[in-house]
Amino acid sequence: MMALHPLGSETVYDVAIIGAGIVGASCADEAAAADLRVVVIESRGIGGGATAAGMGHIVCMDDSEAQFALTHYSRELWRRLASELPPDVEFNPCGTLWIAADDEEMTEVLRKAAYFGARDVRTEVLDTTQLARLEPNLRPGLAGALLVCDDAVIYPPCAARFLLERACARGAAMAHGWVEHIDSRNPMVIKLSDGRSLRAAKVVYAGGAWTPELAPLLAEGFPMPVRKRKGHLVITDRYPGFVRHQLVELGYLKSAHSVSADSVAFNIQPRTNGQVLIGSSRQFGDEGSTVNPAILTRMLERAHEYMPGLANLTAIRVWTGFRAATPDKLPLIGPYPGDARRILATGHEGLGITTSLATGRLLVDQLIGRASAIPVEPYWPKRMDKEAAHAH
Amino acid sequence: MPIEPESRPIVLTVNGITVRVAMGATVAAAIAQAGVATWRRSPTGEPRAPLCGIGVCFQCCVSIDGRTNVRSCQVRCRNGMDVRTDA
Amino acid sequence: MCGQMHRGQKSEEHRLETLRETEVLVIGAGPAGIAAACSAAECGRRTIVLDDNPLPGGQIWRGKEDPNATKWLSRAQRAGVQMIHEAQVFAAMMNDTRVVMAETPDGLCAVRSPCIILATGARERFLPFPGWTLPGVTGAGGLQALVKGGLSIEGKRVVVAGSGALLPAVAAYLHEHGANVRLVAEQTSWLQLIAFGASLVLRPSVAMQGLGLIPQLLGIPYEAGCMVTAAHGEAKLISVTLRHGSRTWQVDCDYLACGYNLVPNLELPVLLGCAIANGYAAVDEWQESSLPGVYCAGELTGIGGVDRSLIEGQIAGYAAAGKQGKPKAQALWPQRQALCAYAERLDRAFALRDDLKALATPETIVCRCEDVRRAHLDALAPGSWRMAKLHTRCGMGACQGRICGPAMSFIHDWPMESTVSTRPPLFPVRMETLTAAGLTERTAEKTGEVNR
Numbered sequence: 009m010m011a012l013h014p015l016g017s018e019t020v021y022d023v024a025i026i027g028a029g030i031v032g033a034s035c036a037d038e039a040a041a042a043d044l045r046v047v048v049i050e051s052r053g054i055g056g057g058a059t060a061a062g063m064g065h066i067v068c069m070d071d072s073e074a075q076f077a078l079t080h081y082s083r084e085l086w087r088r089l090a091s092e093l094p095p096d097v098e099f100n101p102c103g104t105l106w107i108a109a110d111d112e113e114m115t116e117v118l119r120k121a122a123y124f125g126a127r128d129v130r131t132e133v134l135d136t137t138q139l140a141r142l143e144p145n146l147r148p149g150l151a152g153a154l155l156v157c158d159d160a161v162i163y164p165p166c167a168a169r170f171l172l173e174r175a176c177a178r179g180a181a182m183a184h185g186w187v188e189h190i191d192s193r194n195p196m197v198i199k200l201s202d203g204r205s206l207r208a209a210k211v212v213y214a215g216g217a218w219t220p221e222l223a224p225l226l227a228e229g230f231p232m233p234v235r236k237r238k239g240h241l242v243i244t245d246r247y248p249g250f251v252r253h254q255l256v257e258l259g260y261l262k263s264a265h266s267v268s269a270d271s272v273a274f275n276i277q278p279r280t281n282g283q284v285l286i287g288s289s290r291q292f293g294d295e296g297s298t299v300n301p302a303i304l305t306r307m308l309e310r311a312h313e314y315m316p317g318l319a320n321l322t323a324i325r326v327w328t329g330f331r332a333a334t335p336d337k338l339p340l341i342g343p344y345p346g347d348a349r350r351i352l353a354t355g356h357e358g359l360g361i362t363t364s365l366a367t368g369r370l371l372v373d374q375l376i377g378r379a380s381a382i383p384v385e386p387y388w389p390k391r392m393d394k395e396a397a398h399a400h
Numbered sequence: 401m402p403i404e405p406e407s408r409p410i411v412l413t414v415n416g417i418t419v420r421v422a423m424g425a426t427v428a429a430a431i432a433q434a435g436v437a438t439w440r441r442s443p444t445g446e447p448r449a450p451l452c453g454i455g456v457c458f459q460c461c462v463s464i465d466g467r468t469n470v471r472s473c474q475v476r477c478r479n480g481m482d483v484r485t486d487a
Numbered sequence: 488m489c490g491q492m493h494r495g496q497k498s499e500e501h502r503l504e505t506l507r508e509t510e511v512l513v514i515g516a517g518p519a520g521i522a523a524a525c526s527a528a529e530c531g532r533r534t535i536v537l538d539d540n541p542l543p544g545g546q547i548w549r550g551k552e553d554p555n556a557t558k559w560l561s562r563a564q565r566a567g568v569q570m571i572h573e574a575q576v577f578a579a580m581m582n583d584t585r586v587v588m589a590e591t592p593d594g595l596c597a598v599r600s601p602c603i604i605l606a607t608g609a610r611e612r613f614l615p616f617p618g619w620t621l622p623g624v625t626g627a628g629g630l631q632a633l634v635k636g637g638l639s640i641e642g643k644r645v646v647v648a649g650s651g652a653l654l655p656a657v658a659a660y661l662h663e664h665g666a667n668v669r670l671v672a673e674q675t676s677w678l679q680l681i682a683f684g685a686s687l688v689l690r691p692s693v694a695m696q697g698l699g700l701i702p703q704l705l706g707i708p709y710e711a712g713c714m715v716t717a718a719h720g721e722a723k724l725i726s727v728t729l730r731h732g733s734r735t736w737q738v739d740c741d742y743l744a745c746g747y748n749l750v751p752n753l754e755l756p757v758l759l760g761c762a763i764a765n766g767y768a769a770v771d772e773w774q775e776s777s778l779p780g781v782y783c784a785g786e787l788t789g790i791g792g793v794d795r796s797l798i799e800g801q802i803a804g805y806a807a808a809g810k811q812g813k814p815k816a817q818a819l820w821p822q823r824q825a826l827c828a829y830a831e832r833l834d835r836a837f838a839l840r841d842d843l844k845a846l847a848t849p850e851t852i853v854c855r856c857e858d859v860r861r862a863h864l865d866a867l868a869p870g871s872w873r874m875a876k877l878h879t880r881c882g883m884g885a886c887q888g889r890i891c892g893p894a895m896s897f898i899h900d901w902p903m904e905s906t907v908s909t910r911p912p913l914f915p916v917r918m919e920t921l922t923a924a925g926l927t928e929r930t931a932e933k934t935g936e937v938n939r
Contacts, residue, residue, distance in 0.1 A: 053874045060877050096880075165877045169867075245469045245885050245915060246443075281443060286918075299911060301580070305925025308918060319919040322469055323912060324885055326921070425637030432638050437622045437723045444858045447722050449622030451855070451890070453632030454546055455539065456610050458885035458915075459855060469885070469915075473636060476541060 019181075020195045020207045021047045023375065026187055026222060027214035029059040030164050030361055031353050033171035034368030035212050040178035042372050047181040047206055049198070054172055055165035058216045058360060061329020063241065063277055063287055064167075065254055066160040066362045067104055070123050074338055074386035079359060080129065081382050082366030087158060089365065096166040098280045104159035104254045105134075105143065107274070107314065108151040113258040117154040130157040145250055145317045161254055161277050164361050171368075187222065196349060210375065212351045213344075217330035219354040233392050234340070234355050237333040238291040240304050245322045248282035257314060272307040274314040284321065286311050288358075290331075297328050331357045334392075341367050341387040342374060351375075352389045412481035427472035427483055428453075428460050439472065440486040462486070505597055506927055506934070509535040509569075511807050512587060512600035514576055514755060517545020518793050519785025519800035520606035521559045526804025527604070528566035530812045535598055536563075537574040537589050545608055546628060547793055549635055555793070571596060578911035578924055581759055581778075586931045588924045590916045595923040599931060602780045602807045605768070606800060607755050609786035611649075611746035612893045614839075615853045615861070616846035617717040623724025623742050627657045630744035634664055641665035646727050646738055648672040648715045648745040650837045652792070655709065657744060662705050669738055672713040672729055674747070675837050680711050683836030716846060718743055748837055750893045750903065751787045757909045766903035773806035773816060774799055782807055791830030798823045844898045854891040856884020864895075872896075872906045882906070885915055 023039050025032045028050030039046045050056075066086045069079045090099045108114040117133060124131045132155040139146065139153045176182065185200035190211060198206045215222050217236040257274040275288040289307045294300060304326065312319050334340060334355040344350040351374075353367055370387070373380040409420040414434035421430045428450050431439060438447035439460045450460035455474040463484040464470045472483070511527040513520045516538035528534040542549055543563075548556035563570070574589035574596050585603060589596045611626040618624065625633065627649050634640050645666045647658045650673055658668045673680070713731040718724055726739045751767055762769045762777035768787045770776055776783050782803040785796035802819050805812030847853060849862035857880040869875040872895060875882065881895065882888030892906030912921060 053869075053871065053877070055877060056873070096878075169878055242918070242921070244918070247468065301925035301928040305922050305929070308922040308925070312918070312922065319917065319922070320467070321918050322885075322915045323918050323921050324887065324915045325883075325910065326912065327910060422637055426633075428633060429637030429639070432633075439622070442620070442852075442855065442858050446620060446852075446858070447622050448620060448855070449723070450625060450633055451613065451629055452610065452626050453629035453636070454610065456886060456889045457613075457855070461885070473633065474539075 019045065020209065021045045021181075022208070023047075023210045023212060024049060024196075024198055024206055024208035025212040025214055025353075026198075027057075027212075027216065027219075027353075028054045028168065028172060028182070029057050029214065029216050030055060030168040030171070030364040031216065031356060031367050032212070032214035033168040033175070034364040035214055035353055035371055036175040036180050036368075037171040038368035038372040039375065040175040040180040042376050042378075044372070044375065045179070046175060047183055047208065048172065048175070049183045049185065049187060049200070049206070051184070051186045055168035057218065058329050058331060059164045059168050061239070061241070061327060062164060062331075062358070062361060063275070063285055064162045064164045064361050065104070065277065066162060067254070067359070068124065068129050068156055068159060069359065069362075070120060071337060075359075076127065077382045078339070078363050078366050078387065080127070082363045083158065083160075085365035085369065086160065086162075086362075090160075093162075093167065094170055096163065097170060098163040098166075099160060100162070100278070100280050101158065101160045102253045102278060104156045104256060105139070106154040106156070107139070107146070107255060107257050108153060109257065109259065110151050114151040116258050117152060120154050124156065131155060132157065143252060143255065145315050146255070147314060147316055150314075155253070159254060161279075162361065163279070167361075192347070192349075210349045210351060212353050212371065214353040216354060216356075216360070217332040219332060219352070233334050234332045235292060235334075236295055236330040237357065238289070238294050238300075238328055238330055239287065239358075240289040240299060240307055240326065240328050242286040242304075242308065242323050243279075243325050244284040244286070244318075245324050246282035247284060247321055250282070250317070250321070251276055251278040251284050251315075253278070255314070257310075270303060272303065272310050274310050276311065276315065284318070286318070292333075295330075299326050299328060332360070333357045336391070339363060339367065339387055340389040340392070341370055342384065342389055345390045345393050410477045410479050412477050412479065412483060414483045415485055421477050425477050427462065427464060427470075427475045427477055427481070430477050431462065431472060431483065431485060436485050438485060505595060506586070506931055507535065507596070507598045509533045509598060509600045511535075511602045511604065511804070512537070512598050513604045513606060513804075514538075514587065515545065515606035515608055515785070516540070516543035516570060516572075517547060517606060517608045517785060517796065518556075518559070519608070519787075519796035519803075520545070520604070521563055522797045522800030523604045523606055523782070523784055523804035523807070524568040525559065525562045525566050526801045526812065526815070527808045528563070528568045528804075530805065530808030530815075532602075532808050534566075534568045535600070536568055536570045537576055537587065537596070537598065538570065538572055539575045541573055543570055543572070546632060549632075559797075571598075575914045575916075576755060577913045577916045577920075579755075579759055580928050580931065584931055584934075585780075586928065588911075588927070590914070590920045595920050595927060597924070597927045597931070602782075603759070604774075604782040604784060604800075604803045604807055605756050605759075605761075605776075605787060606783075606785045606796075606803075607752040607787060609749035609751050609790060610889065611653075612748050612750045612897070613745075613890055614747050614843055614846060614894050614897065615851050615891075616715065617848055617851050618719055618724070618727075619745075620852050620855055621718050621720050621724045622722070623720065623740075624718050625742060625744050627651075627654055627744040627746040628749075629746065630742055631657045631660050634661065640742070642667065643741040644669055644739060645742045645744055646670050646672065646715065646729075646740045648674075648713075648727075648729075648743060649747045650674045650839060651746070651748040652833060652837070653746065653749070658707050659705060661744070662707060666742075668705075668707045669740060670729070671707060671709045672715060673709065673711045674714045674840055674843060676712045679836050679838070683832055714843065714846070715743060715745055747839060747843070749786060749790045751790070753787065753904060753907045754887075754889075754909070754913045756781075756783055756787060757904060757907045758911065758913055763904040772820065773813075774803035775806060780807075789827060789830045790833065791826055792833075795823070795826035795830060798826060839897060847898075853894065854879075854881040854884065856886050856890075857881065859891075872901055882908075887914075
């Protein structure tokens with residue numbers, strides 16, 4: 009995929025990053041920029057997991073202060089990076105429209121507008137007519153929407169590749185292979201399934217929803233609270249202008265928040281080439297990658313309710329993917345309790361693309377003892393120890 | 401079945417031009433008959449026309465009666481059809 | 488728009504009606520599919536055929552008055568085979584109950600059948616070269632199909648090129664329809680053709696479709712060891728450059744009909760879960776795939792022409808009919824053996840030369856749907872089809888990699904099956920149909936439980 013820095017068996021890397029999704033790529037980019045000696049270990053190709061499967065939104069969220077801080081900070085990092093991104097990343101500052109179906113949801117629009125307004129996030133409140141003018145293919149009579157102006161959409165696999173290429177240009181190395189074992193000597197010895205081994209002072213676990221499968225490599229006893237949350241997506245042929253913003257129903261809050269049940273929500277993105285990306289679904293307990301027709305149908309019916317004209321568009325692909333979900337819907341970024349040489353960068357659920365840049369930055373801040381722009385403690389894995397203690 | 405030119409002709413329009421084709425002719429054939437060389441524009445704006453003729457390459461997609469991205473080699477002409485190419 | 492929405496929201500009863508039941512379901516109404524359907528139906532099995540074309544016969548029989556075609560089609564009619572045309576299969580459920588989903592102009596068509604015979608045929612392989620995206624450059628079979636669809640070729644100058652037994656047949660067809668066929672350029676060498684030609688004597692019925700005989704009779708030059716290296720023109724094709732050894736020259740033409748052999752349409756067998764071996768669907772002596780009750784016949788199992796397809800189709804149809812059919816199937820084994828040997832010789836004779844891999848220059852578009860250029864792919868050296876798709880968008884367009892997949896497989900030596908799109912929808916479908924399919928699947932699951 010890119011010019012590989014030769015792996016030196018004599019080299020002791022400052023940090024080995026397991027996973028070449030967008031989170032691992034961002035960690036590598038930041039670590040290399042900080043002059044650390046970095047190796048990235050990937051098993052399924054660059055951006056082959058949730059990075060490939062996801063929608064690619066860069067959004068400001070307000071579920072909690074910690075979530076706002078991380079998404080807002082990361083979104084600003086993306087906006088600053090935008091001019092450097094190659095065209096295939098398809099950075100599209102289209103904004104997000106949070107759609108209110110009725111008056112009750114419209115009060116939520118106003119609450120969000122006030123919340124974001126108090127934090128210098130640009131928004132516009134739209135009424136029925138204004139919304140219909142902005143998105144004529146939505147069903148008539150929706151109550152209104154909140155436009156979050158500076159939200160964007162990207163094509164994530166190429167963004168991950170861009171970050172890794174930049175890291176490699178700054179001296180990072182790439183290793184293709186499966187991690188079989190990590191020996192906790194000092195430095196740690198990472199054994200790959202092809203027999204090679206690498207030595208590193210610190211290891212970053214950035215395996216997304218597959219991080220629990222790396223968990224046996226961690227010391228015993230830490231609850232790895234990451235679960236696979238399956239999603240379905242559909243993409244259409246090219247219909248330029250059919251959708252202009254990222255569209256999300258406000259009902260999404262209700263459905264995405266329910267941690268247990270299967271849920272669907274209307275969530276649509278325009279691709280720069282005119283394709284329409286249609287989501288979303290959330291399921292626990294189904295770890296197979298096959299399309300579940302029942303949930304797919306529910307998802308499409310929901311989408312058709314909001315956008316009746318979708319029924320006549322042509323779908324060209326359907327696929328599934330797995331989000332790395334945590335119980336409190338915040339990612340795990342920081343040292344592993346009990347062994348500070350092992351660092352987690354996972355659990356980003358549906359916001360991994362948005363928060364990847366901040367994750368890399370905050371993680372490397374901690375690696376090199378640099379001051380962080382936002383508090384890092386809310387994302388420390390240590391909090392899960394507390395949760396586990398509460399549970400008992 | 402072979403197309404017999406002497407059987408009842410079908411009348412349709414391609415980019416506003418009236419075309420008469422034999423019964424059973426495909427929309428792709430009607431477009432060629434209208435003297436149009438470009439069926440659609442590729443994502444970077446290059447002219448494209450039918451390649452496979454059997455509905456697998458999607459190079460011959462046009463708009464038929466307002467519906468976009470329709471494979472013209474797989475649709476038979478009907479009276480009154482309004483066909484639009486990208487050119 | 489509202490009316491259309493309602494079609495997607497059919498009542499449960501209506502969906503039960505659209506869910507047809509049969510004993511044997513055949514996909515594809517080419518020679519293999521029709522022969523399979525006849526054989527199963529003649530043994531008393533209720534048989535449905537789904538075909539994506541408006542007319543039966545597949546690519547080979549369509550639009551021609553072939554006495555063989557007429558014979559088989561009327562036989563199917565007599566046996567009570569039910570044909571559903573313009574039905575494009577895009578999904579299937581393959582658990583306890585087996586349902587195949589197709590899109591028709593009237594919406595979803597779902598058929599439940601314990602036994603499925605796949606006869607999805609083949610398509611041409613296209614290889615990228617400079618200018619191959621110009622209007623006027625078509626497949627060899629592609630131009631023939633367009634003429635069958637009513638395209639006028641009268642007086643047009645045509646170069647037929649690429650590789651395979653199809654080229655002379657196409658040249659003859661175009662000539663018959665008034666084209667001025669200037670040249671047939673076959674990439675394989677005379678040496679290989681002679682080795683192949685000698686064995687043709689053993690198979691006179693295919694000789695007519697085969698090596699150079701027809702074009703030479705018609706006065707059409709046939710050059711072996713010759714390939715088109717570039718097509719020229721601005722808005723459309725005006726000429727092509729040909730190369731034979733160290734000699735290159737240009738020929739003015741209105742059409743270049745160029746295809747490099749055929750590749751099997753493996754999408755459906757792969758989706759269903761059938762094993763693939765050496766680029767074809769793997770079958771046993773009954774034409775049964777690795778999946779019990781799923782049979783493959785015709786070009787899916789090897790490119791061998793009409794005769795082989797008819798025999799394989801019959802074997803599959805008889806075997807699918809069970810005890811009663813099996814002796815009849817077995818009686819056809821020796822014929823199949825001879826035809827398979829012929830197909831293997833054909834493969835060897837028209838094996839693609841390595842220098843075809845270098846026809847595409849860095850600027851040449853390799854993926855026509857997404858306009859991906861060779862340089863972009865080469866720079867990323869993706870190493871696999873999946874990574875190529877993910878990082879360059881090669882194969883991510885509406886054709887779902889049906890055109891660039893086989894080309895990339897050849898150029899990069901990736902296994903054929905690794906470039907096959909395996910997720911539903913196998914063909915682009917209307918969103919409405921996709922929704923209806925999920926609802927029907929739910930209904931099928933429920934009624935499947937009742938039936939058990």
